[in-house]
Amino acid sequence: MSAGEAPVAAGVGAPLVDTHGRVHRDLRISLTDRCSLRCTYCMPEQGNEWLAKSSILTVDEIVQVARVAAADGISTFRLTGGEPLLRADIVDVVRRLSAITGPDGARVQVAMTTNGIRLPELLPGLVAAGLSRVNISLDTLRRDRFAALTRRDRLQDVLAGIAAAAASGLRPVKLNAVAMRDVNDDELVELVEFAIAHDAQLRFIEQMPLDAGHTWDRDRMVTQAEILATLSTRWVLTEVPGRGGAPAARWLLDGGPHTVGVIASVTAPFCGDCDRLRLTADGQLRNCLFSTTEYDLLPTLRTQPAAVHDEGIDRMLRACVHGKLPGHAINDPAFLQPARGMNAIGG
Template identity: 80%
Template sequence: MPAVSVALARRVPPPPDGATGRLAGVLADTHGRVHRDLRISLTDRCSLRCTYCMPEQGNEWLARQSILTLDEIEEVARVAAAAGITTFRLTGGEPLLRRDIIDVVRRLAAIQGPDGPIDIAMTTNGIALPGLLPALVDAGLRRLNVSLDTLRPDRFRELTRRDRLDDVLRGIAAAAASGLRPLKLNAVAMRGVNDDDLVDLVEFAGAHDAQLRFIEQMPLDVGHTWDRARMVTREEILDALGRRWTLAPVPGRGGAPAERWTLDGGPQTVGVIASVTAPFCGACDRLRLTADGQLRNCLFSTTEYDLMPILRGGSGSPRARLDAIDGMLRACVRGKLPGHAIDDPGFLQPQRGMNAIGG
């Protein structure tokens, strides 16, 4: 899309009385799933270069003028909250690279939905947490997920192409001391790479009052080099952990992406997100907003719904603008398929990598 210059000096107000149109109805798709979680990507840039996400060099970054402004993010978020979204998860790339990240959290945390304040969560690599976490908590951040695939410095450098493990560990220590709970650590399990780290990662998480969540490697890398044979499956993860602990399933998963198990009766738990071998599409309640204003109804979707003409069109009444955003949200939800069909022979990997989609 061509770049559109726009000056937004205003603070986005709540929708005026009588200007909400259809905004009271929940975001339900044609398969009966009600959507309550919006993942908001703030940037496609990252301070790491994880091998399963992006190449070390040659990345085609989004043009700066195409990135949503804070006012635009807030406007979409207000409409989403009025339509029943109860959680905003801030993602990237690395969301803490965004210079206005404190203001993003503060303004989104001030939004009220029909049932009260919105829950503000974030997924991060943790590198910038020590310097920013007090202000983030003060602004309204309530939950954190930190990515950590290995505890071995040499392996971390190879995986991320950066020597930043000590920085990540300091970020996790700051998160553990902050009182934000639940604190979750995310690890992508890869055969021959970190599959011998699984027990160590769980023990590290327990020492930091955190829950480790293992994620099956998914076909979301920019270079399209995903190889199913290198993926460590849910059953393999559970088998490895079962040799160290007695696992018992935690009931009541709901729409959560992770299945959870207690370790030796609890209280510590471990989670597995098995998007490939045990998809949870039937209970999915998530939508995604990319950093350049595209709505996505599935992480693996090849279709996007473009909000930019609405946000930067510069015409129409406040009511028409709000209704247009709401209409696009509902069109995106209506277009959601029953599942991602990774196992279908005709499955096509999204053109965007995870850093440009948002986690």
């Protein structure tokens, strides 16, 4: 079945259920492929081919898609990039998305993953606009390492963003760290202690094959087992039950209340409970972070009559869900890394 061809025209308002029985409730919306950092595991320092400005979805188009998705049962929108705070209209995006309600009349949740650099200036407006939660990327607490890893000397700006989030009413604040061998694997305990001091939850992420240069090496990856072994030298870890569709498995530290999470997409995939879809900044629907197939919404949004937009969006959402595989197959010898880098897919 070709991308965009839906097997069943269930109609707007029916749940988004794939052929493996997974009900989809989460849509990751990438707002831009541009970023103020150049993390080595995400994008090259120079020579990036940015998405054409004319292909980037407008706020109206994002809201159109989100409104239909919410009617179909999507209850959480996570704004990603690139760096979502680079969008000049970011507060308007949050305000308009947070006003959307689902079939039960409840407002959707709007979360964001960011590098935190612009949070001190923008967070008050984002909270007032309806932002529910924020995740901030922080791979190291050492300035020299941060500069080498991101190719930008901006650690103090990120730390200021984390402080702003900690001082806000948003909870939980989550800090995401990609664990990398011989890069930051000697900081794992330190990063968790930093998170605790800022009333935040640290989540370690196994490095995944999503770099634009396709240089990922499985043998260089720090595994979940290694992360937990290191943390166990400092805390007694007790796994928290009831993970559901959440990407991170969590452990209580010394019985709580603080926790640490690990997103082990490579060594302990959670595909069987995945409830996420992704929308790229240029209007492509993806049913998996590692998918090699995309479902193009731009023709529906820009060439079809406005009167049939909802039906066309719904049909494309269902085609995307129907095409979802049981898992990402990273551990399959025939696995192919997506052509897009992480910044162009959206986290």
